[in-house]
Amino acid sequence: VMRTAWREQLPPRALRSVLAQSYPRWHLHVVNDGGPAAALEQALAPYHAALAGRFTISHLLPAQGMEAASNLAIAQGRGAFIAIHDDDDTWLPRFLERCVSFLAAAPAPAVLARCELVHERMDAEGMTELGQEAFGPREPFAERAQLEVENRFPPIALLCRRATVERIGPYRAEMAVLGDWEFNLRLAALGPIPVLPETLALTFWDGTGWST
DSSP states (O other), rough: EEEEETTSSHHHHHHHHHHTTTTTOEEEEEOOOOSSSHHOOOOOOOOHHHHOOOOEEESSSSOOOHHHHHHHHHHOOSSSOOOOTTTTOOOTTTTTHHHHHHHHSOOOOOEEEEEEEEEEETTTEEEEEEEEESSOOOOSSOOOHHHHTTSOOOOGEEEEEEHHHHHHOOOOOOSSOOOOHHHHHHHHHHHEEEEEEEEEEEEEEEEEEEEO
């Protein structure tokens, strides 16, 4: 699920990280929450051939908020696993392969990959990387007690079973911000979330605010 609105310069980078996945059995649901449809369609048009039918785009007018946008795309999907891939984040090529393999072999409701926070500056010329640092748990598990203090991981680092989402419920559409944190708390209430011991996701920060 890729949520976007009013920044069509970002989804192509995010989409390339999906296309680069070593695991091929995915479907990408892009939800444009109130942004200009024509501009986004134009930005994504060069990738239609590579997507080869593994792509759905929905344009919401008026905007409904990113949690409602997530829920719409989740409801459209049929896959056994769900990931939120925001338009300014990226996966490394083995994210899906490693996370799906883990959940296929273990009864956990979800799994996390290690993540790096990338500082960048966005201007008319594009994005300039300024540096990276570790972000998110480095322990074998993410615990609810830790999440009650701070939101320790971004959506890009999480792969969740569809059955788990159906069990704990969707994102809270009434929350304008921090809906992912509230969702993570409900998820962690099922038990500690396993963390893979390798960096497989990147979340980006431009100094003005999180995308989630």
